Amino acid sequence: MPVLRALLVTPLVITLLGLGTASLPSEPHLTPAASYLPRLVVQGDAPAAALLVRTSASGAHDAYRSTGPGIRYADRFRAGSITKTFVAAVVLQLAHEGRLRLADPVDRFLPGLIRGHGNDGRRITLRALLSHTSGLYDYTDVPSAHPVSATAAIRTATDHRPATRLGRYAYSNTDYVVLGLIVQHVTGHGYATEIRRRIIAPLHLTGTSLPGARTTLPAPHGRAYAREAAGGGLSDVTDLDPRTAGAAGELISTLTDLNRFYSALLAGRLLAPVQLAALLNTAAAHGNYGLGIFPQRLSCGVTVWGHNGRIAGSYVRAAATRDGRHTLTYRIDTDTLADAGTLEPGLLEAEFCPA
Known part of the structure; x- marks a missing residue:
C-alpha cells in the first residue's frame, strides 16, 4: 500500500x-x-x-x-x-484549463532535469508521474538522504537507475516532487500556493496547511x-x-x-x-x-x-x-x-x- x-x-x-x-x-x-x-x-x-x-x-x-x-x-x-491527492487535483485542474496535457513529457516543462543512469524526462509523461508508472527511483529509499529541496530529491533519485521499466506501476515519492516543480513552472507559483488557492480556500479547510x-x-x-x-x-x-x-x-x-x-x-x-x-x-x-x-x-x-x-x-x-x-x-x-x-x-x- x-x-x-x-x-x-x-x-x-x-x-x-x-x-x-x-x-x-x-x-x-x-x-x-x-x-x-x-x-x-x-x-x-x-x-x-x-x-x-x-x-x-x-x-x-x-x-x-x-x-x-x-x-x-x-x-x-x-x-x-495524502498530499499527493491535493497535488493531483491541481494538475488536473490545469489540464482542464488547457495549460498542460497529461500526455506532455516532463522535458516540456523541466528540460534536462531528469537525465542519466537510464532516466529520461523526454519519455516520462505527466500521466506516468501521476499514476506512479514513471519508473523513477524513490528518493526516500536512500536512508542517508534528507534533501530539503525538490531538485536535491530528484538528483538523489536520478543518481540511481530506474526502479522499474517505464509503464509499470511502482510507487515513488519522486514522481510527485517532479509534479510540484511542474505546477510551479506552469503557474509561476509554488504548488503550495496553488493548493491553497484552488482547494484549501474554496473548501474552507481551515485546519489544513503546507508548512x-x-x-x-x-x-x-x-x-x-x-x-x-x-x-x-x-x-x-x-x-x-x-x-x-x-x-x-x-x-x-x-x-x-x-x-x-x-x-x-x-x-x-x-x-x-x-x-x-x-x-x-x-x-x-x-x-x-x-x-x-x-x-x-x-x-x-x-x-x-x-x-x-x-x-x-x-x-x-x-x-x-x-x-x-x-x-x-x-x-x-x-x-x-x-x-x-x-x-x-x-x-x-x-x-x-x-x-
Missing part, C-alpha cells in the same frame, strides 16, 4: 500511557467502525487512534471516536502522502511518536523539517478537513467530469492506482477511494465511497501500525460493509 516513508526521528523516549475513549458530546450516532478502533491501540500497538466518519455532504452527521490519550478532535497532524520550512505543528496539536523497533520505546518526532517530504507529503490537516476534501473531490466539486474520470482511471497502473488516489475493493462489493499517508510520527488513511457521500478518515499518532495488513482492511470493512 502506498506510503511516504518516515524521514526524521528525534531520540526522545517516552512511555506508553493507558487506554481510554472519547467522543464529541453532539455525536448523533455510533459509527460501525468505532467498535473496531480500540484494536489499533491494543493490537496495532499505537499510543492513540481516532477516526471521523461523514455520512452527509453538510457534515451534520459526522461521528468522531478516539481511543487512547493525546488525540483530540480538532488536532492538526501531518498527513504524509514549507516550518518545523512545528500549528495549534491545536498533540504529540507524534516514532517507535524505535517492534515492541520498543517511543521517540517524540512532533517537530521535523517537512521540506524532505515536499510535494510528496508535507501537508498538515485535520480529520474534518480530509473528509471534506475527499467528499468534495469525488462529488465533482473540484474537477470537471473529464478530469474526474481521469483521476479514477486505474488503467495505467493496472488497477493499483488512479491519479493521486487509489481504490480498495471490499468484501461486500463496495469500492472505496482515497489515500494513506505515513511520515515520521503519523499514519493516516482516508477512504470514501465513489459518490463522496460516505467518508472515513482515521489516524494514529505514530508512523507504525502493527498488523496493518489486517487491522486497516478490518476497520474499512466494519464501516463500509456493516453486517
Whole structure:
C-alpha cells in the first residue's frame, strides 16, 4: 500500500500511557467502525487512534471516536502522502484549463532535469508521474538522504537507475516532487500556493496547511511518536523539517478537513467530469492506482477511494465511497501500525460493509 516513508526521528523516549475513549458530546450516532478502533491501540500497538466518519455532504452527521490519550478532535497532524491527492487535483485542474496535457513529457516543462543512469524526462509523461508508472527511483529509499529541496530529491533519485521499466506501476515519492516543480513552472507559483488557492480556500479547510520550512505543528496539536523497533520505546518526532517530504507529503490537516476534501473531490466539486474520470482511471497502473488516489475493493462489493499517508510520527488513511457521500478518515499518532495488513482492511470493512 502506498506510503511516504518516515524521514526524521528525534531520540526522545517516552512511555506508553493507558487506554481510554472519547467522543464529541453532539455525536448523533455510533459509527460501525468505532467498535473496531480500540484494536489499533491494543493490537496495532499505537499510543492513540481516532477516526471521523461523514455520512452527509453538510457534515451534520459526522461521528468522531478516539481511543487512547493525546488525540483530540480538532488536532492538526501531518498527513504524509495524502498530499499527493491535493497535488493531483491541481494538475488536473490545469489540464482542464488547457495549460498542460497529461500526455506532455516532463522535458516540456523541466528540460534536462531528469537525465542519466537510464532516466529520461523526454519519455516520462505527466500521466506516468501521476499514476506512479514513471519508473523513477524513490528518493526516500536512500536512508542517508534528507534533501530539503525538490531538485536535491530528484538528483538523489536520478543518481540511481530506474526502479522499474517505464509503464509499470511502482510507487515513488519522486514522481510527485517532479509534479510540484511542474505546477510551479506552469503557474509561476509554488504548488503550495496553488493548493491553497484552488482547494484549501474554496473548501474552507481551515485546519489544513503546507508548512514549507516550518518545523512545528500549528495549534491545536498533540504529540507524534516514532517507535524505535517492534515492541520498543517511543521517540517524540512532533517537530521535523517537512521540506524532505515536499510535494510528496508535507501537508498538515485535520480529520474534518480530509473528509471534506475527499467528499468534495469525488462529488465533482473540484474537477470537471473529464478530469474526474481521469483521476479514477486505474488503467495505467493496472488497477493499483488512479491519479493521486487509489481504490480498495471490499468484501461486500463496495469500492472505496482515497489515500494513506505515513511520515515520521503519523499514519493516516482516508477512504470514501465513489459518490463522496460516505467518508472515513482515521489516524494514529505514530508512523507504525502493527498488523496493518489486517487491522486497516478490518476497520474499512466494519464501516463500509456493516453486517
